[in-house]
Amino acid sequence: MTKTIGIAIFEAARQLSIAGIDSSQLDARVLMSSVLKVVPYQASLIADKCLTKAQLEEFSKIIQRRLRRVPVSHILGYRDFFEHRFIVTPDVLDPRPETELLVVEALKESFQNVLDLGTGSGCILLSLLAKKTNVQGVGIDNSAAAISIARRNAKNLHLESRVRLNVSDWFSNVGKQKFDLIVSNPPYIHPNQLELLSPEVLQEPMLALTDNEDGLNAFKEIATNAQKFMVAGGRLIFEIGFDQGPEVVEILNISGFQDIRVLPDLNGSDRIVSCCSK
Numbered sequence: 001m002t003k004t005i006g007i008a009i010f011e012a013a014r015q016l017s018i019a020g021i022d023s024s025q026l027d028a029r030v031l032m033s034s035v036l037k038v039v040p041y042q043a044s045l046i047a048d049k050c051l052t053k054a055q056l057e058e059f060s061k062i063i064q065r066r067l068r069r070v071p072v073s074h075i076l077g078y079r080d081f082f083e084h085r086f087i088v089t090p091d092v093l094d095p096r097p098e099t100e101l102l103v104v105e106a107l108k109e110s111f112q113n114v115l116d117l118g119t120g121s122g123c124i125l126l127s128l129l130a131k132k133t134n135v136q137g138v139g140i141d142n143s144a145a146a147i148s149i150a151r152r153n154a155k156n157l158h159l160e161s162r163v164r165l166n167v168s169d170w171f172s173n174v175g176k177q178k179f180d181l182i183v184s185n186p187p188y189i190h191p192n193q194l195e196l197l198s199p200e201v202l203q204e205p206m207l208a209l210t211d212n213e214d215g216l217n218a219f220k221e222i223a224t225n226a227q228k229f230m231v232a233g234g235r236l237i238f239e240i241g242f243d244q245g246p247e248v249v250e251i252l253n254i255s256g257f258q259d260i261r262v263l264p265d266l267n268g269s270d271r272i273v274s275c276c277s278k
């Protein structure tokens with residue numbers, strides 16, 4: 001049986017919606033475009049064309065995976081973040097749009113070198129290096145699997161010569177270098193909030209989501225040690241949870257940071273904290 005692209009998208013979106021997936025329309029269109037190997041808006045432009053039998057079978061298989069709540073990025077194998085496409089697997093956090101704000105904030109001032117703590121796919125660090133062609137970077141993560149994905153992303157973006165990617169428990173394997181910029185989007189979800197997360201988010205590495213304590217451990221650990229790895233007046237920029245602004249500001253104050261600023265995301269929630277070393 002043959003079907004037009006438009007009807008296949010419509011039927012798939014309805015199935016996804018009945019299964020409780022909020023982004024049903026978008027997901028059906030994006031997943032169809034991956035089968036057709038076109039950019040998503042083109043799938044709509046050719047909605048009247050018929051799918052081949054092979055395309056219809058492939059699309060049905062993909063929709064079945066999505067109905068089992070496999071994240072779109074895991075089905076596609078990538079996520080578009082800031083200005084580039086990053087390989088994403090279940091070993092790394094799926095880069096979030098709000099994290100792009102951290103990249104934007106970091107780019108507001110110049111820097112010569114940057115350390116990314118908990119680099120995951122490498123999306124923050126590699127976005128910065130791609131934009132600043134004279135900058136060197138170090139990315140660490142305590143997941144060896146994540147570091148190997150970050151290395152693949154560095155290679156795809158031709159940034160290998162300017163980046164060092166190491167397995168490290170925060171600063172334990174960073175070396176002796178001092179940085180003028182440190183960035184981090186650490187695991188900050190309070191364990192009590194895990195039950196509120198969608199089935200898709202719960203398929204991401206637990207190590208990337210929570211410290212299994214109070215969601216603040218990484219901020220404390222990083223703030224306590226960061227100044228030893230920073231030049232005077234260097235910047236530290238964190239992504240934080242929407243309700244963590246006051247606590248993270250206090251942690252940074254206790255560790256002697258200056259010019260502490262909390263910045264909102266596009267929903268108006270606290271999302272980024274920026275400060276300077278003494």
Ligand SMILES: C[S@@+](CC[C@H](N)C(=O)[O-])C[C@H]1O[C@@H](n2cnc3c(N)ncnc32)[C@H](O)[C@@H]1O
Binds near residue numbers: 096121143168187
């Ligand atoms: C929220 S994810 C952020 C990933 C990526 N930077 C992003 O923004 O998409 C946090 C990352 O911190 C890493 N991580 C957790 N605990 C760590 C530790 N003790 N030392 C180093 N990295 C850690 C996790 O493996 C995960 O990749």
